[in-house]
Amino acid sequence: MKSLDAVRTAVVAVGQTEHGRRLDASMAELAREAIDRALDSKGLTLEDIDAVVAGNMEMFEGIYLVDQLFVGALGALGKPLYKLNTGGTVGASTALACYHLVASGRHERVLGVGFQKQSDGSTQAAITTVGDPVWERAVMAGAIGNFASMASTYIAESGVTPEQAAKVAVLARRNACLNPYAHLRMPDITVEEVLESEMLAYPIHRLDMCPSSDGAAAIVMASEDVAGEIADQPAWVHAVATVHDQQYMGDSPKRLAVMRSLRGAAAKAYSIAGIDYPLRQLDVAEVYEPASYALLAMCENLGFCAMGDGGRLIDDGVITMEGQLPVNPSGGVLATNPVGATAMIRVVEAASQVMGLAGEHQIPDVKLALATGYGGNAWTDIIILGRQRPRR
Amino acid sequence: MSDPDPRVPADPREFNREQARRIEQQVTLHYRFAAGKYASRFFAALRDEGKILASRDRQGNVMMPPRPVCGLSGLPMDEWVEVGPGGVLAGCTIVYVPFIDPMTGVQRPVPYGFGLVRLDGADTSIYHLLDETDPQRIGVGKRVEAVFKPVQERTGSLADIRHFRLLD
Amino acid sequence: MARTGKQTWIIGLGEARSAPKRDDLAINELAWEAISPALEDAGVALSQITGAATASQDFWDGRTISSMNVNELVGGTTGSEAKVAADGAQALAYAAARIADDDQHLNLVLAHAKESQGDPHAIEIAAFDPFFERQLDPDETVLAGLQAQQLYATGEFTPQHAAEVLAACRSRSEVLEHITAEQVLASPLSASPLHELDRAPFIDAAAALVVCSDSMRQALKAGGVRVAATSSRTSAYWSQRESLHEAPLAGQAAQEALALAGWSIDDVDYMELNTPYSTQQLIVAKALGLGGGEELVRRLRSDAAINPSGGWLAGAAGGVAGLRSVVRMTRLLRQRPSRALIYSTTGLCLQSHHIVLLESSAEEVSR
Numbered sequence: 020m021k022s023l024d025a026v027r028t029a030v031v032a033v034g035q036t037e038h039g040r041r042l043d044a045s046m047a048e049l050a051r052e053a054i055d056r057a058l059d060s061k062g063l064t065l066e067d068i069d070a071v072v073a074g075n076m077e078m079f080e081g082i083y084l085v086d087q088l089f090v091g092a093l094g095a096l097g098k099p100l101y102k103l104n105t106g107g108t109v110g111a112s113t114a115l116a117c118y119h120l121v122a123s124g125r126h127e128r129v130l131g132v133g134f135q136k137q138s139d140g141s142t143q144a145a146i147t148t149v150g151d152p153v154w155e156r157a158v159m160a161g162a163i164g165n166f167a168s169m170a171s172t173y174i175a176e177s178g179v180t181p182e183q184a185a186k187v188a189v190l191a192r193r194n195a196c197l198n199p200y201a202h203l204r205m206p207d208i209t210v211e212e213v214l215e216s217e218m219l220a221y222p223i224h225r226l227d228m229c230p231s232s233d234g235a236a237a238i239v240m241a242s243e244d245v246a247g248e249i250a251d252q253p254a255w256v257h258a259v260a261t262v263h264d265q266q267y268m269g270d271s272p273k274r275l276a277v278m279r280s281l282r283g284a285a286a287k288a289y290s291i292a293g294i295d296y297p298l299r300q301l302d303v304a305e306v307y308e309p310a311s312y313a314l315l316a317m318c319e320n321l322g323f324c325a326m327g328d329g330g331r332l333i334d335d336g337v338i339t340m341e342g343q344l345p346v347n348p349s350g351g352v353l354a355t356n357p358v359g360a361t362a363m364i365r366v367v368e369a370a371s372q373v374m375g376l377a378g379e380h381q382i383p384d385v386k387l388a389l390a391t392g393y394g395g396n397a398w399t400d401i402i403i404l405g406r407q408r409p410r411r
Numbered sequence: 412m413s414d415p416d417p418r419v420p421a422d423p424r425e426f427n428r429e430q431a432r433r434i435e436q437q438v439t440l441h442y443r444f445a446a447g448k449y450a451s452r453f454f455a456a457l458r459d460e461g462k463i464l465a466s467r468d469r470q471g472n473v474m475m476p477p478r479p480v481c482g483l484s485g486l487p488m489d490e491w492v493e494v495g496p497g498g499v500l501a502g503c504t505i506v507y508v509p510f511i512d513p514m515t516g517v518q519r520p521v522p523y524g525f526g527l528v529r530l531d532g533a534d535t536s537i538y539h540l541l542d543e544t545d546p547q548r549i550g551v552g553k554r555v556e557a558v559f560k561p562v563q564e565r566t567g568s569l570a571d572i573r574h575f576r577l578l579d
Numbered sequence: 580m581a582r583t584g585k586q587t588w589i590i591g592l593g594e595a596r597s598a599p600k601r602d603d604l605a606i607n608e609l610a611w612e613a614i615s616p617a618l619e620d621a622g623v624a625l626s627q628i629t630g631a632a633t634a635s636q637d638f639w640d641g642r643t644i645s646s647m648n649v650n651e652l653v654g655g656t657t658g659s660e661a662k663v664a665a666d667g668a669q670a671l672a673y674a675a676a677r678i679a680d681d682d683q684h685l686n687l688v689l690a691h692a693k694e695s696q697g698d699p700h701a702i703e704i705a706a707f708d709p710f711f712e713r714q715l716d717p718d719e720t721v722l723a724g725l726q727a728q729q730l731y732a733t734g735e736f737t738p739q740h741a742a743e744v745l746a747a748c749r750s751r752s753e754v755l756e757h758i759t760a761e762q763v764l765a766s767p768l769s770a771s772p773l774h775e776l777d778r779a780p781f782i783d784a785a786a787a788l789v790v791c792s793d794s795m796r797q798a799l800k801a802g803g804v805r806v807a808a809t810s811s812r813t814s815a816y817w818s819q820r821e822s823l824h825e826a827p828l829a830g831q832a833a834q835e836a837l838a839l840a841g842w843s844i845d846d847v848d849y850m851e852l853n854t855p856y857s858t859q860q861l862i863v864a865k866a867l868g869l870g871g872g873e874e875l876v877r878r879l880r881s882d883a884a885i886n887p888s889g890g891w892l893a894g895a896a897g898g899v900a901g902l903r904s905v906v907r908m909t910r911l912l913r914q915r916p917s918r919a920l921i922y923s924t925t926g927l928c929l930q931s932h933h934i935v936l937l938e939s940s941a942e943e944v945s946r
Contacts, residue, residue: 024585024679024680024681025680025681025682026680041428042428042431042433043426043427043428043431076637076643076644077637077638077664078637078638078643079643081436081438081705081709082705082706082709083636083638083702083703083705083706084636084664084706084925084926084927086664087706087813087816087925087926087927087930087931088706088707088708088816089816090813090814090815090816090930091815091816091819095813096813096814096815097812097813097814097828097831098812098813099810099811099812099813100811100813100931101663101665101669101673102663102664102665103661103662103663103664104637104643104644104645104662104664105644105646105661105662106643106644106647112661112662115661116661116673116676118680119673119676119677119680119682120676122676122679122680122682123675123676123677123678123679123680124679124680125676125679143510143511144511145643146643147511147513148513148637148641148642148643149642149643149644149647150513151476151642151647151648152442152444152641152642153444153446153447153450153476153605154450154476154537154569155538155569156513157513157568157569157570158538158539158540158569158570159510159513159538160504160506160510160523160525160538161506161508161510163506163508164504164506164510164525165538167504167506167525168502168503168504168525168526168527168538169502170504171502171503171504171549171550171551172501172502172527172551174551175550175551175552217507218507219506219507219508220504220505220506220507220508220525221504221505221506221507221546222504222546223504259682260659261630261659261660261661262657262658262659263650263655263656263657263658263659263660264655264656264657265482265483265535265651265656266478266482266607266647266648266650266651266655266656267476267535267537268527268538269475269501269527269528269535269536269537269538270474270482270535270536272501272535272536273501274502274527275502279657280657283657394644395644395646395647395650396644396647396650398650398660434709434710436709436713438701438705439701440638440641440697440698440701440702440705441697441698441701442641442696442697442698443602443695443696444605444606444641444696445601445602445603445604445605445606445693445695445696446605447603447604447605447606447607447608448603448604448605448608449605449608450605478607478651479607479608479611479652480611480625480651480652482651482655482656483656484626485624485625485626485627485628485654486625486626487615
């Protein structure tokens with residue numbers, strides 16, 4: 020991608036809804052709320068948009084061809100409309116599709132939106148259908164059983180403790196207090212409270228898990244020819260990477276401890292962006308962490324510390340708002356999780372940090388930010404955004 | 412025009428969540444999944460012979476569940492090998508949240524054990540139920556063994572293995 | 580004006596043996612039946628493939644993240660897969676974008692659907708507005724009936740015309756039995772004025788391409804048919820459209836693609852129009868500027884360069900139809916230097932329109 024053929028591309032506008040249980044709005048209204056906020060923030064209208072990419076997991080609300088039904092709300096009337104549904108990654112896949120459609124030279128300005136209204140449907144029923152119908156559904160235990168089993172592997176490898184995981188859960192909900200869009204904002208949450216919360220599946224407590232939310236998030240990506248006209252400080256795309264793993268849930272060895280796809284995607288993205296020391300060179304990261312333990316495992320696999328040292332990152336305060344590399348100043352997935360929008364929120368937050376739009380949870384002087392999406396079967400998307408236009 | 416419900420304002424900007432209406436609907440989807448040539452052979456061997464079969468490519472990768480192509484080598488998997496019934500826990504948990512069993516529509520009793528089992532001879536693992544509910548007795552690396560349902564109860568499904576039993 | 584990056588070349592083709600019911604194969608096995616010959620055709624191994632763009636629908640696959648059924652078979656293991664929930668023609672457009680910006684160099688494009696596994700009415704009803712429409716128990720055929728009624732009301736076309744066009748498509752099918760216009764009109768009404776046979780039957784199908792950048796094509800010493808342009812446009816949801824019997828945005832999508840390629844519609848040697856209903860052939864052909872009235876019907880019925888494979892009506896699955904046509908047209912283009920236009924659609928009542936333009940050179944044909 021660092022080639023003369025790729026058009027340099029930037030995020031020029033971002034928008035998101037207040038997330039949570041949004042009984043006041045339909046799913047289409049949520050999507051439009053995020054789109055309008057993104058467009059209005061830079062004085063854009065739908066006239067300026069060449070194509071739209073929509074991300075949503077349609078089994079959650081039971082609407083087939085949801086992009087076609089909501090075409091008006093999505094601002095895609097008369098335009099190319101791409102619909103992606105790639106699981107937890109979908110919001111990031113949507114952002115990456117926007118990038119490719121601009122960087123390829125095909126379009127100048129592309130709108131991407133991720134949206135979900137989990138209170139409309141049955142989250143458990145939808146997640147059950149993630150399992151292979153022939154091989155996996157007969158013995159499934161839902162997302163929580165799956166994450167708990169993965170956490171056990173990670174604990175066996177790294178020796179991370181329930182207290183360290185609980186600290187992650189606390190940090191997320193406290194950070195969320197500085198983010199007006201976040202769902203779970205808990206200023207007074209303590210490690211003890213997490214450890215005493217209901218045990219869902221050993222060792223995962225209720226407060227170790229992400230919530231189910233309603234919400235939407237949107238971006239506009241633009242080519243270098245027009246990005247500067249739209250935003251004084253665009254968030255330039257320095258690297259994107261998508262990497263998968265094998266097909267079934269039990270395929271990847273030590274799946275949460277050694278996250279093959281995350282490591283592969285990070286290696287590719289760092290190489291493109293010229294990052295040798297992510298802990299030093301990145302200024303902020305928005306990591307897609309569905310459970311407390313996962314964040315530490317992901318930080319290890321992203322190279323923020325040595326493998327097995329995830330617990331130290333939280334004990335030593337490395338990833339707090341004031342730390343060397345703040346991770347999820349927005350509160351992350353542990354605070355807010357409208358599935359189809361969740362990974363798009365990571366991209367919106369990373370872009371906001373670069374553009375200086377993050378408000379109370381703004382990290383000072385962000386030059387380089389990383390966002391990830393994770394889902395499907397160990398499927399990873401990474402995007403690295405920066406203040407400077409990338410060099411050829 | 413008279414207002415149908417005076418509590419819901421005509422101006423949408425004055426609308427708030429207390430006035431929000433929800434509409435109940437059931438979306439029911441029914442499927443007949445073709446199991447295909449790999450699963451058909453696998454489930455026949457499981458039901459009739461109590462054997463667990465995996466697929467192997469010519470580099471020696473052994474994949475469970477069996478499948479047409481090995482993702483690691485990209486090679487077709489045209490050999491069958493028997494794996495298990497013993498294995499090692501690669502991941503495990505005790506689940507306390509109620510879960511509707513997708514095959515039966517019935518809530519599975521809690522708590523129950525759930526684990527990722529690396530069957531002896533296989534390079535990948537499968538999820539299955541464990542016959543243990545004490546979190547202190549399970550653990551990554553512990554040995555387990557498949558416990559089959561009696562022949563007459565088997566239907567040709569992964570549930571023909573009732574659960575995995577901890578050996579140590 | 581958008582710049583065009585690196586071009587995309589098609590170097591391998593494959594199709595599963597499609598049929599109304601392939602219950603001998605699981606979804607991944609059906610997909611492999613298309614992928615395997617595509618790899619062989621291109622002369623590359625799966626391990627060389629760095630990524631893929633796939634098209635499938637969660638509702639038809641009965642699975643959230645339906646691409647998880649196939650990601651291992653398309654080079655997804657430690658590679659990179661992208662999935663669209665639309666026609667495979669759009670997956671090809673996505674793959675082309677990733678090749679143009681140098682993210683990918685050698686990719687699979689796959690579309691798969693096993694329509695025999697789901698319950699069509701239950702799935703189709705889920706595509707309707709949950710607040711205002713589902714209570715009416717609608718499905719796609721009801722809308723196609725409304726659309727046909729509007730079309731015939733203009734006086735330009737008759738049920739006989741639609742039936743004749745359908746019979747012509749079916750006469751090129753190797754999957755479905757050949758039928759006459761009289762048989763179509765004699766079949767029971769499904770949603771008047773449509774007859775049961777006016778709809779394409781449900782099919783289990785998969786189609787695959789191996790695509791690559793120009794530099795990769797040269798490195799592999801492969802021939803190849805070039806993707807000259809892709810384009811798409813989305814219309815309003817059906818109930819927001821006054822005239823269901825017109826598809827002006829299909830014409831716009833085609834015009835944009837032709838402009839990008841620097842062609843006019845007269846430069847096109849082969850054309851495939853993929854629509855699930857016979858009447859929609861007339862609507863799309865008119866929108867693409869192929870004429871009107873009796874003259875258009877005569878052309879659709881007898882011009883061997885239009886729908887040479889019969890398109891969707893000759894036996895394809897929703898979401899696979901467009902990519903199947905890309906496979907079929909690429910085969911034709913390999914025989915002589917020529918150009919093809921492929922139309923396909925997603926959504927209710929011709930809502931989204933996808934166009935792919937293909938071109939072969941003398942160099943390719945001489946191989």
